[in-house]
Amino acid sequence: MLAHVHLMPRGDPAMDTDDTIARLDPETRTFVAATAARRAALELRGAAAFTAVTQALIDLRADPRIVELAARAIAEEMDHSGIYLSVARAYGPGEVPAPRPEPIDVPAYPGIGADGERLLRVVGMCSINETMACSFLELCLDGATAPLVRAGLRSVLADEIRHARIGWAYLGSADVGDAERRLVSEWLLPLLRAQWRGWRDQIATLPAGERVGHGCPSGQAIERAARASVRDLVLPGFARAGVDVVEAMQWFERSSD
Amino acid sequence: MATIAPRSKLFHTIVVVGLSTASAGCGGSEQVAAGKEAGADAPAQDAADAGAEDAPVEASLVFAGTDASGDAGISARRGDAGDAGDAGDAALDCGPASYPGPEGGCWPMFI
Numbered sequence: 001m002l003a004h005v006h007l008m009p010r011g012d013p014a015m016d017t018d019d020t021i022a023r024l025d026p027e028t029r030t031f032v033a034a035t036a037a038r039r040a041a042l043e044l045r046g047a048a049a050f051t052a053v054t055q056a057l058i059d060l061r062a063d064p065r066i067v068e069l070a071a072r073a074i075a076e077e078m079d080h081s082g083i084y085l086s087v088a089r090a091y092g093p094g095e096v097p098a099p100r101p102e103p104i105d106v107p108a109y110p111g112i113g114a115d116g117e118r119l120l121r122v123v124g125m126c127s128i129n130e131t132m133a134c135s136f137l138e139l140c141l142d143g144a145t146a147p148l149v150r151a152g153l154r155s156v157l158a159d160e161i162r163h164a165r166i167g168w169a170y171l172g173s174a175d176v177g178d179a180e181r182r183l184v185s186e187w188l189l190p191l192l193r194a195q196w197r198g199w200r201d202q203i204a205t206l207p208a209g210e211r212v213g214h215g216c217p218s219g220q221a222i223e224r225a226a227r228a229s230v231r232d233l234v235l236p237g238f239a240r241a242g243v244d245v246v247e248a249m250q251w252f253e254r255s256s257d
Numbered sequence: 258m259a260t261i262a263p264r265s266k267l268f269h270t271i272v273v274v275g276l277s278t279a280s281a282g283c284g285g286s287e288q289v290a291a292g293k294e295a296g297a298d299a300p301a302q303d304a305a306d307a308g309a310e311d312a313p314v315e316a317s318l319v320f321a322g323t324d325a326s327g328d329a330g331i332s333a334r335r336g337d338a339g340d341a342g343d344a345g346d347a348a349l350d351c352g353p354a355s356y357p358g359p360e361g362g363c364w365p366m367f368i
Contacts, residue, residue, distance in 0.1 A: 039367055107363060132366075161271055168274075171275075172275065172280045202366050
């Protein structure tokens with residue numbers, strides 16, 4: 001039965017052929033293959049994260065359509081892993097093994113009660129992290145010219161937009177009232193700082209260089225996109241949702257002077 | 258001082274649509290259904306279902322209008338992420354290691 005399970009079910013014809021790859025220099029092929037292989041593994045961590053988000057939404061008795069989006073996101077993140085694996089195998093000179101899902105450490109928010117922690121998990125993963133991921137993917141797609149890579153990035157971005165919406169949809173739902181907004185307000189800065197630290201740490205692990213046309217921008221460009229995402233999407237989004245962003249904005253502005 | 262201003266296109270696609278999906282006082286899950294029927298979720302779905310052409314994704318990121326927050330007039334070009342330099346390129350302060358933030362690590366990133 002497993003033989004019928006496909007890691008890349010979209011069937012996009014552009015994913016099957018890309019004659020431009022064969023003409024690339026070996027260094028570029030290796031660089032893109034390594035990047036795609038790394039992302040294939042990281043996307044599986046996203047699947048694990050959405051299992052936690054889905055459970056949180058179920059425990060919160062959230063609107064079933066929001067729960068459904070989260071549940072679907074688990075499989076979609078695995079799908080993304082398959083897309084990146086296909087890219088890695090297309091560019092790579094050798095065999096690229098498929099990564100396996102592994103457990104992740106889910107952030108804990110002590111002292112706020114079970115429902116508060118569930119709310120912050122939804123907000124932290126979706127409203128913050130996935131929204132920032134959309135900006136990253138937009139950056140990658142903006143520079144990508146290679147057909148195989150563009151097709152893959154387009155597919156991933158379309159999903160990540162929905163994944164980010166999960167957090168905003170819950171924040172905008174009738175289940176979130178003044179008390180919940182106060183909690184998010186109190187935790188917004190710690191959430192942002194922790195996530196930003198994670199982005200910086202991961203950016204620091206990227207290899208030097210870039211292959212913009214193949215969806216691999218430089219670490220500096222990724223950091224600029226992430227900063228812009230916080231400034232232009234995340235903070236305005238929380239403000240629109242009725243969350244107090246003053247402290248977080250001061251943090252952002254202090255760091256931008 | 259950095260200017261906190263939403264980028265219309267992606268802000269609308271993600272945040273505005275997201276917040277309105279199951280907005281308070283509008284009937285809960287019924288509102289989600291209404292949003293889908295009205296096409297509120299259509300852009301991302303169109304992009305997911307799209308073929309090799311670029312147009313659907315471009316469309317998914319285009320906000321062809323304004324919303325009540327007055328987003329009009331804010332640049333909606335692709336690649337606005339590069340404008341982050343306007344706010345200065347200094348690294349955001351991650352805080353001291355002992356900063357009392359969330360425990361157990363951050364959420365996984367896919368870069």
